[in-house]
Amino acid sequence: xxxxxxxxxxxxxxxxxxxxxxxxxxxxxxxxxxxxxxxxxxxxxxxxxxxxxxxxxxxxxxxxxxxxxxxxxxxxxxxxxxxxxxxxxxxxxxxxxxxxxxxxxxxxxxxxxxxxxxxxxxxxxxxxxxxxxxxxxxxxxxxxxxxxxxxxxxxxxxxxxxxxxxxxxxxxxxxxxxxxxxxxxxxxxxxxxxxxxxxxxxxxxxxxxxxxxxxxxxxxxxxxxxxxxxxxxxxxxxxxxxxxxxxxxxxxxxxxxxxxxxxxxxxxxxxxxxxxxxxxxxxxxxxxxxxxxxxxxxxxxxxxx
Numbered sequence: 001x002x003x004x005x006x007x008x009x010x011x012x013x014x015x016x017x018x019x020x021x022x023x024x025x026x027x028x029x030x031x032x033x034x035x036x037x038x039x040x041x042x043x044x045x046x047x048x049x050x051x052x053x054x055x056x057x058x059x060x061x062x063x064x065x066x067x068x069x070x071x072x073x074x075x076x077x078x079x080x081x082x083x084x085x086x087x088x089x090x091x092x093x094x095x096x097x098x099x100x101x102x103x104x105x106x107x108x109x110x111x112x113x114x115x116x117x118x119x120x121x122x123x124x125x126x127x128x129x130x131x132x133x134x135x136x137x138x139x140x141x142x143x144x145x146x147x148x149x150x151x152x153x154x155x156x157x158x159x160x161x162x163x164x165x166x167x168x169x170x171x172x173x174x175x176x177x178x179x180x181x182x183x184x185x186x187x188x189x190x191x192x193x194x195x196x197x198x199x200x201x202x203x204x205x206x207x208x209x210x211x212x213x214x215x216x217x218x219x220x221x222x223x224x225x226x227x228x229x230x231x232x233x234x235x236x237x238x239x240x241x242x243x244x245x246x247x248x249x250x251x252x253x254x255x256x257x258x259x260x261x262x263x264x265x266x267x268x269x270x271x272x273x274x275x276x277x278x279x280x281x282x283x284x285x286x287x288x289x290x291x292x293x294x295x296x297x298x299x300x301x302x303x304x305x
Contacts (some may be wrong), residue, residue: 014041017227023072025058032058034251045228047238050248056231060197064102065091096125101193103184105200111173118172119155122190158186178209195227202234214241
């Protein structure tokens with residue numbers, strides 16, 4: 001059934017934060033993302049899932065300016081600035097002006113810097129503007145001192161919220177893996193995003209750390225009142241925290257809906273688990289196998305090899 005989208009509002013009454021329309025990304029003859037459309041709501045966690053190679057990270061790279069889409073429109077309905085077309089923006093302006101923050105599959109902290117410094121450096125745009133691009137900072141003018149104080153206060157606030165305030169002065173590289181994951185999320189939150197994009201934040205976490213991550217994501221959604229776009233392979237995380245799920249396979253969208261709807265969708269089950277072993281084979285394949293094995297067409301043999 002076709003539906004005409006109304007900018008800023010979804011069918012369920014949730015305010016739409018992000019609208020992706022007919023997104024396509026080609027690399028030469030390879031189509032990594034093929035005509036994908038979906039919406040992500042404000043104050044919601046939207047998960048983008050799918051098997052390896054489904055195109056999930058490519059979608060993120062298009063949203064955050066690392067790639068320019070071959071085709072399609074990406075509209076961020078910014079709470080203060082109104083609709084912003086991300087595909088038309090320079091990549092460095094997307095976090096700066098559209099306030100879209102992201103983390104990556106691989107941890108990308110400044111290991112030699114302290115935990116606190118990692119969160120302060122994330123606020124460099126605000127600090128550079130306050131410094132008049134160095135002169136006010138060199139002279140120690142009041143406006144720069146005020147901005148620096150705000151940056152430190154914001155950094156310490158987020159360290160407290162992720163449980164790392166007592167390690168503020170330690171080198172980031174010395175933190176345990178799970179703490180580094182939380183530090184990355186805290187660093188992204190220091191730019192006060194309206195949309196937070198997380199690429200496999202639960203990768204490598206133990207069950208205790210995963211439970212803490214789930215609580216952190218809910219807290220960000222509920223208390224900060226922003227949208228979260230989540231790529232994740234851990235289905236326990238997806239089903240536990242997501243409000244809406246979009247499923248990709250071979251660069252195409254194959255399903256979307258609530259976690260319960262997606263979990264029971266036959267196309268999603270096939271994408272993750274393959275066809276049922278007792279399913280009838282296509283007629284031509286069954287006939288060929290039957291001729292070779294001397295078995296009735298339409299069945300699969302259980303013999304070894």
